[in-house]
Structures are given as C-alpha cells and as structure tokens.
Amino acid sequence: GNSVTQMEGPVTLSEEAFLTINCTYTATGYPSLFWYVQYPGEGLQLLLKATKADDKGSNKGFEATYRKETTSFHLEKGSVQVSDSAVYFCALRGTGNQFYFGTGTSLTVIP
C-alpha cells in the first residue's frame, strides 16, 4: 500500500540556519510527490512537487529531490527565515486520486 513517513517535530532553528525535513514513502507504482505548507489557522498550500524519479522540485528557496532508490523526498532550505515558521506536510499521490499525507513537521524559526 501507499504511505508517507515524515520526520517528527517540532523543529526549532535560528534564522539563516540550514533546514532538512526528512520524508520517506512506500508506494505501488510511480507516485508523484509533494510538499505542502500550513501557516497557523490556514489551509494547506502547495510548496513544491516532483512527478518522476530524479526530478527536483523547488519554490521560495525550498528544494526536494525525488529519490527512487532511497524512496525519499527530503525538504531542504539553505537559510531559513522567521516567515518560514509553519507546519510542513509531505504527501504522495498514487495511481488513483487519493493523496497520502505524512503527519506534518512543525518548524519554528527564531530571530
């Protein structure tokens, strides 16, 4: 079956630190992979995606590479800002329409 395992939080970093949030997946076939971000009291927003192996998704300084050999899609950012404080969800979409979400990782960036 399909599932997503995401790094436990919460994560607290100082401004300008390097961020990695780990995400691994189990899937039948070749899923598309996504990272979503949720700011307090809001819905989820698509941050980036990758649709096939070795694709790199990027947006707003965040990057993630679809690694088929390690079934991973880790989120990285070289220098975080206070405004990046949010909850980050890794997700996959399999051959059907249904998404499978990780449990979310809360990030707090302190000045």
Place this chain on the structure above:
Amino acid sequence: DGGITQSPKYLFRKEGQNVTLSCEQNLNHDAMYWYRQDPGQGLRLIYYSQIVNDFQKGDIAEGYSVSREKKESFPLTVTSAQKNPTAFYLCASSMGQGGANYGYTFGSGTRLTVV
C-alpha cells in the same frame, strides 16, 4: 481567480445538533475531499467524491455525511452521532484521473467547536 471556498471560518455548535460545513470550488475539478485535523496531528480523510452524485467513505466517516449534487459543491454535515467533533476541517479538490501530476487545492478551513 479560481479557488476553493470554505465557510464559515469559525462555527460553534451545541451538543446534539447537526451542522453543515460548506465547500465550493470554481476550478472545474472533478474530485473533492474532506479532511479533519486535530491539534498537532496530521490529516485524516473523512469522505471523498470523484464525480457528481458519487462519494466514498474515508478513514473516519462515522458521524459524518456528505452530498455531491453539483460539481462545484461538496458540503459536509457533522451529525450528533460524531462523538468528538471539535476540530479543524479542511476541504480540498483535485483534477480527475488524468491529473495525477497535480496536487490538491485546499480551502482555508473551518474550525468547529462544540460548546
């Protein structure tokens, strides 16, 4: 601009009452979904619909009901049978089977509190 609208943003319900949460989209998406999010937790799927007049139960459908009479609308009713309804409810939509490379579009959520 196209998008997905949830209303109201905050909703209070007395115990024993049914309440309906609205979800409307103008993205021409075929599929729509309802998720529940509890504090510090991930998303749990309540119901989903891939086409008008058809819907399926998700992982936690007990105590909830839905309808899909129009492509644009997918209202969720939280019934009195739902034992612990206080939560943040998220509606989402997506393209159909041909849109596997596309993500969900989410609404901004409805926070339901039982008083």
